Amino acid sequence: MPFLTELPPLKRPEPPKPRRPFTRRPLGDARFCLRRTLRLLAVVLLCVGGMWWKRGCPGRDIAVNWACARFFPRTVAQAVARVCSARPEIRALAESAGGSLRILVFKHEGLVEVSAPGWPAPRVYPMSARSGALGPKLREGDRQIPEGRYRVETLNPNSRYHLSLRLDYPNDFDRARAAEDGRTALGGDIMVHGSDRSVGCVAVGDRAIEELFCCAAAVHPENVSVLIAPYDMRRGPRPDLAPPSAPPWYPDLCADLRADLLSP
Numbered sequence: 001m002p003f004l005t006e007l008p009p010l011k012r013p014e015p016p017k018p019r020r021p022f023t024r025r026p027l028g029d030a031r032f033c034l035r036r037t038l039r040l041l042a043v044v045l046l047c048v049g050g051m052w053w054k055r056g057c058p059g060r061d062i063a064v065n066w067a068c069a070r071f072f073p074r075t076v077a078q079a080v081a082r083v084c085s086a087r088p089e090i091r092a093l094a095e096s097a098g099g100s101l102r103i104l105v106f107k108h109e110g111l112v113e114v115s116a117p118g119w120p121a122p123r124v125y126p127m128s129a130r131s132g133a134l135g136p137k138l139r140e141g142d143r144q145i146p147e148g149r150y151r152v153e154t155l156n157p158n159s160r161y162h163l164s165l166r167l168d169y170p171n172d173f174d175r176a177r178a179a180e181d182g183r184t185a186l187g188g189d190i191m192v193h194g195s196d197r198s199v200g201c202v203a204v205g206d207r208a209i210e211e212l213f214c215c216a217a218a219v220h221p222e223n224v225s226v227l228i229a230p231y232d233m234r235r236g237p238r239p240d241l242a243p244p245s246a247p248p249w250y251p252d253l254c255a256d257l258r259a260d261l262l263s264p
Contacts, residue, residue, distance in 0.1 A: 073158050074157050074158060075157060076155050076157050076217055077217075078157065079157035079163060079213065080094075080213070080214050080217050083163075083210045083213070083214055084214065087210065090210060090211055090214045091214070093211060093214070093215060094211075094214045094215045094217070094218035095218060096116075096118040096119065097116035097117070097118050097119065097215045097218055097219055098116050098117035098118035098119075098219070099117065099219055099223060100116065100117060100219055100223040100224070100225070101114065101115075101116050101215055101216055101219050101223065101224045101225070102114070102115045102116070102224075102225050102227070103192065103212070103224065103225070103226045103227070104227050104229070104261070105127075105145075105192075105202050105226065105227070105228040105229065106229055106230075106231055106232045107130065107134055107145055107147070107228070107229070107230050107231065108134060108230060108231035108232075108238075108241060109231060109232055110126060110127040110130060111124055111125070111126060111127065111232075112124070112125045112126075112127060112192075112202065112204050112208070113125075114212065114215070116215065116219070123211070125204050125205070125208040125212075126204075126205075127198075127202065127203060127204060128194075128195070128196040128198075128203045128204055128205040128208075129195075129196050129197055129198035129203040130145070130198055130203075131143040131144075131145065131198045131199055131200055131201075132144035132145055132200065133243065134230040134231070134241055134242075134243050135147070135230065135243035135245075135246055135250070136148070136246075136247070136250060136253065137169070137174075137186070137187060137190075137200065138178075138181075138183060138186075138247070139183060139185055139186060139187060140185045140186060140187030140188075141187065142187075142200075143199055143200050144200055145190075145198075145200055145201070145202060145228060146167075146169045146170075146174070146190055146200075146228060147228050147229060147230055147253065147257070148169075148171070148173055148174065148227075148228060148253065148257070149171075149173075149225065149226070149227050149257075149260065150167040150168055150169055150171060150190075150225075150226040150227075150228065151167070151168045151171075151221075151222070151224065151225060151226070152165045152166065152167060152168075152192075152216060152221040152222075152224040152226065153166045153167065153168045153221065154166045154221060155213060155216060155217055155221055156191070157213075159191070159193055159194070160195075161191070161193035161194050161195035161197065161201075161203070161209075162193065162194030162195055162206045162209055162210075163193065163194055163206075163209045163210060163213040164191040164192065164193035164194070164201075164209070164213075165191060165192040165193070165209075165212065165213065165216055165221070165224070165226075166189075166190075166191055167190045167191065167192065167226055169186075169187075169188060169190040170186040170187075170188065174186060177247070177249055180249070181247060187200070189201075190202075192204065192209070192212065192226070193209055194206040194208070194209035194210070202228070227257065227260060227261070229254075229257045229258075229261065230243075230254070232261075233254070233257060233258035233261050233262075234258075234261050234262060237258070
């Protein structure tokens with residue numbers, strides 16, 4: 001019988017480790033859902049923002065102005081210096097204005113007429129946007145441009161609409177008429193501003209507001225008067241333009257505005 005060597009015992013292979021079964025995260029996991037939603041929202045915003053910026057959406061300038069005002073605010077003097085460096089003729093226009101500025105707004109014609117003692121003739125600018133209809137502003141949210149005599153309270157060099165002049169609406173006259181009518185919530189934040197959007201404000205475009213802003217800064221805001229009329233009453237009365245639902249005191253306001261326009 002042949003000699004047999006003793007063989008090592010056979011090692012049985014270890015059974016494979018069981019794989020961890022794949023399990024989806026439950027949709028109820030708040031953190032997982034929030035991260036996924038934020039990623040999706042970021043992608044959508046990037047796509048929409050890119051197309052919006054590339055196509056030159058009209059609201060792009062407003063967004064840029066808001067961002068500049070939010071993160072890089074400037075003073076009135078800085079805004080005037082920046083405008084005058086880009087458009088030197090505005091400095092000469094502002095210096096020749098004299099001590100006051102008168103702004104007339106005619107809603108029906110869509111014109112803004114600006115005069116100053118030192119100018120040989122008024123300057124006329126078209127309104128770049130309008131909202132509402134003829135007639136006074138009565139309440140907040142009616143999109144109406146107010147009618148009456150106003151003063152410029154402040155100059156805003158950080159406006160979303162490039163530059164702006166803030167009016168003192170509602171003034172004493174507006175509050176008194178509202179008290180007679182029993183109205184509250186008259187609204188506010190009425191401006192003469194740039195850009196081509198209007199929600200109850202007087203929009204004149206960026207180039208025109210640069211001239212008005214620098215001239216108002218030169219004569220100081222308290223020396224700037226603003227008269228907003230439904231139409232140019234110097235050409236005679238227009239009964240056909242009277243709003244059908246005007247308050248009882250509106251004809252007296254129109255008579256006062258016409259007398260003010262006809263006065264030298």
